[in-house]
Amino acid sequence: MFFMAVQTISTSLHEKEWLVPGILLKKGVTFFGGSPGAMKSFLSLYLTVTLSQGRPLFNFKQYEKPIKVLYLDEENAEDTIRVRLELLKNGGLFTEMNIGVVGTN
Numbered sequence: 001m002f003f004m005a006v007q008t009i010s011t012s013l014h015e016k017e018w019l020v021p022g023i024l025l026k027k028g029v030t031f032f033g034g035s036p037g038a039m040k041s042f043l044s045l046y047l048t049v050t051l052s053q054g055r056p057l058f059n060f061k062q063y064e065k066p067i068k069v070l071y072l073d074e075e076n077a078e079d080t081i082r083v084r085l086e087l088l089k090n091g092g093l094f095t096e097m098n099i100g101v102v103g104t105n
Contacts, residue, residue: 016028032044045081051066078101
């Protein structure tokens with residue numbers, strides 16, 4: 001189980017532009033938190049790759065062009081992130097990924 005918190009400043013959530021309605025703002029910061037093994041990292045990486053390539057996300061709007069995404073992971077080492085990206089690629093979700101990974105551990 002995981003939870004998501006969206007922080008907004010000075011305007012209501014209804015006035016914001018969403019990438020994924022009610023889940024991910026177009027301009028903002030999104031945090032995923034939850035128990036170990038809740039798939040937070042895989043969900044975050046899936047969102048990163050999908051949006052950065054302009055691909056369909058779940059059953060939501062198809063974006064005409066890729067968008068810029070900043071992915072920060074303070075818990076996992078660089079090699080762990082690379083392995084997870086390869087698992088997504090090898091699972092057939094993506095044919096190519098042009099994502100730089102900089103580890104903090």
